[in-house]
Amino acid sequence: MVERVTLHIVDGDSARRAQLARLAFAAGHHAEIYANAEELLAHAPSGGLILAQDEPVGEGVARLLAAMMRAGHWLPVIAIADTPETTAVVRAIKAGALDYLSMPTQIAPLNAAVECAAREADTFRAQRARAAEARQRISRLSLREREVLDRLAEGCSNKAIARDLEISPRTVEIHRMKMMGKLGARHAAEAVRLRIEAAGLDSVAA
Structure with a gap:
């Protein structure tokens, strides 16, 4: 059984935000919604996982991750798009996203992505901690x-x-x-x- 996670949903479309929130609650998670990266960073959640609409496709999630980095704030990010494009997926993953999904409509795919991202996040946090220490020394x-x-x-x-x-x-x-x-x-x-x-x-x- 997937552990309950707070999912921070970042999407400029209110209907999609509501749809994802309903799916998150149905899957046994808690959901918080944000219209954009600025709103997310204004609240600076300390835990959970981010589901972010990649809008514009190929740019939205990369910009979000860059903004989080500048703010010194990081949570695991899963990118979402109605129709993921290969170049967009590659760019988001290179920027630091842990996964890239088609807009989920079923509980099982969402929970599979959340479980996988939660596992990878621990490793990613450790890598970032080592990198931050190395930068501080240099x-x-x-x-x-x-x-x-x-x-x-x-x-x-x-x-x-x-x-x-x-x-x-x-x-x-x-x-x-x-x-x-x-x-x-x-x-x-x-x-x-x-x-x-x-x-x-x-x-x-x-």
Whole structure:
């Protein structure tokens, strides 16, 4: 049996909002409705799952997720459209949506999507937490230390970094040592992992 979840329904069409809310209650969930992303973020729910109409198709959910990221607020999102288009599905998933459904009219498909999204959300939250921590650590770096880290992540040697930045290899070593200390990284691979994790958060916000 699917656990009861609060479903936050974001849809500019009042008839569709009401239809989804009725289906949510019939499926044993609680529903809250919002006309747009601004209304959702004004209330900033701390739990549950978002069902968002992808309107305009291919753009609506990506904009919602970007707005949530700017506000520092995240809940798992399931995108919805009357007729999902492949390009729209790909864009929404890349933006961070956990699923993309045709407008549900039956309890079973809705509950299947909610159950799956709830499972994936825990993993996604953990990934985002690691990414946010990595970004916070990297923000401590000076510009030159960040340049050394970026090139280290590209697989460059100290000599190659020195040539690229027009500094001496010894100076690269000094920047690299300071960078590792600020990141709390024990070795280069750990510093590179932090850089990749922080970049992953950027891709979600894009």
